[in-house]
Amino acid sequence: MDTLLLLLNIAGLLLLVGILYGMHRKKVSFSKRVFTGLGFGIAYGLLLNVAYGTDSAVLAASMPWFNLIGVGYVKLLQMIVMPLVFISILAAFTKVTIGKNFGKMAGLILGLLVGTTAIAAVVGISATLLFGLDASEIVQGEAELARGASIEERSAEVAEKALPDQLIDLLPANPFLDFTGARSTSTIAVVIFAAFLGFAYLTLVRKDQENAAAVKKGIDAIYSLIMGVVRIVLRLTPYGILAIIARTVATSDFGAIYSLGKFVVASYIALAVMFVIHLIIITISGLNPVTYVKKAGEALLFAFSSRSSAGTLPLNIDAQTNRLGVPEGIANFAGSFGLSIGQNGCAGIYPAMLAVMIAPTVGQNPLEPTFLITLIAIVAISSFGVAGVGGGATFAAILVLSALDLPVVLAGLLISVEPLIDMGRTAVNVSGAMTAGVTTARVTGELDTEMYNERLEKQTVEA
Numbered sequence: 001m002d003t004l005l006l007l008l009n010i011a012g013l014l015l016l017v018g019i020l021y022g023m024h025r026k027k028v029s030f031s032k033r034v035f036t037g038l039g040f041g042i043a044y045g046l047l048l049n050v051a052y053g054t055d056s057a058v059l060a061a062s063m064p065w066f067n068l069i070g071v072g073y074v075k076l077l078q079m080i081v082m083p084l085v086f087i088s089i090l091a092a093f094t095k096v097t098i099g100k101n102f103g104k105m106a107g108l109i110l111g112l113l114v115g116t117t118a119i120a121a122v123v124g125i126s127a128t129l130l131f132g133l134d135a136s137e138i139v140q141g142e143a144e145l146a147r148g149a150s151i152e153e154r155s156a157e158v159a160e161k162a163l164p165d166q167l168i169d170l171l172p173a174n175p176f177l178d179f180t181g182a183r184s185t186s187t188i189a190v191v192i193f194a195a196f197l198g199f200a201y202l203t204l205v206r207k208d209q210e211n212a213a214a215v216k217k218g219i220d221a222i223y224s225l226i227m228g229v230v231r232i233v234l235r236l237t238p239y240g241i242l243a244i245i246a247r248t249v250a251t252s253d254f255g256a257i258y259s260l261g262k263f264v265v266a267s268y269i270a271l272a273v274m275f276v277i278h279l280i281i282i283t284i285s286g287l288n289p290v291t292y293v294k295k296a297g298e299a300l301l302f303a304f305s306s307r308s309s310a311g312t313l314p315l316n317i318d319a320q321t322n323r324l325g326v327p328e329g330i331a332n333f334a335g336s337f338g339l340s341i342g343q344n345g346c347a348g349i350y351p352a353m354l355a356v357m358i359a360p361t362v363g364q365n366p367l368e369p370t371f372l373i374t375l376i377a378i379v380a381i382s383s384f385g386v387a388g389v390g391g392g393a394t395f396a397a398i399l400v401l402s403a404l405d406l407p408v409v410l411a412g413l414l415i416s417v418e419p420l421i422d423m424g425r426t427a428v429n430v431s432g433a434m435t436a437g438v439t440t441a442r443v444t445g446e447l448d449t450e451m452y453n454e455r456l457e458k459q460t461v462e463a
Contacts, residue, residue: 006058013243013246016044017242019036021239037240038305040242048062048246049250049254063250067247068243070244074311081313082180084317085339086190087219089195089198092328092329092332094220105330108439108444109330109337109440112281116274116278117348120274120345123273123277125353125356127269128353128356134361135360172190175189185340191340230314241301241305244305248305252420264420266353268421271349274349282439285438287452292438296431301427303426303427303429304424304426307426309343310339312426316430316433324447324451325452326438326441335433342436346429351401354397355400359371362407374404379400382396
């Protein structure tokens, strides 16, 4: 009987995949297929959740088949992240304008990423105080205790390192090791390595134009090749979102979510406020925020579904360059830096909320001005080097709580709602990077405003 139910679950998923493929054959727009995949995933996930319950052996046996499509798609995206980061940054230096505007461009992007993270910390603190969240009120079960012990063990390694040592870890002592993603700071290390090669290219242009031309031709060729792979993988987005969302909804413990409902609501209100702040920044720069939402929607939706800023990088860069009118150089820098620096959701709102919740358990008044100022500063500084994959928020929380001498073990209290909150955090992370790219391009006068304001329907290319 269990085998029959398993086959039925798999057949249901394949049926929905077939419908999406049929929409593709009928030339239905890519955007509509993505949102249809999201809707199918939510509906099918709820059906499975209600029919089996989260403890069902049949449901557990079905999920690996869902992962074959969902996780498989995310892995394909992650496969191209490091090559894309590297060649995107390097290719940016082959653009004539980047040599003149690099300092201003990089300064604006970093300033926006870190500055918005400091603002995100303020938003997180405000939401926690507004809802009166306190870590001592949360019941600890076996899962929470195990998670807390794991975080405490991991924090021992981080806490031993002083801030200068953590900054040194950003440097690529062995770039080939970092290409494997072996370290939490591998992404930013690859960015730094590519930037060094880029500056070497600019020097070569001045001294040896013949070899510089050959190098540029090679870089541009590799960039075109990598982007070809990106386009192939992105065609699978509707199917990936369908499977990811179906799995997430089907396996969600709604009872646990309900018991921690106040924290979930507070987190999403904080994330929504931060997203509105992004739109305000877009508006101040003289652009229509509604247009930004429409054109960034697909990338943000995938970030929400996949919970991976790194996996969303190809969609992030594609949306900036082909829809929002951001030059490739700026889009590549903003997207790549945004993977490891200034993640508004994971490195801003989340650790700030945890710190304010945990502070009373050790007798620290969270309303004390000195504590709040210190917390905001630490959140901003520690946002450098936060990994853009699953676990980045935990790493950020360890850094902040350790620096404030607060018990990191209590960060494990939220394990049951972590996936749900992480979806919103990741979308806000990606929005922060895209906002930095669009705003920087606007300030430097390099934004293609005609492309930005062009109707989305005219830009949609069948994938």
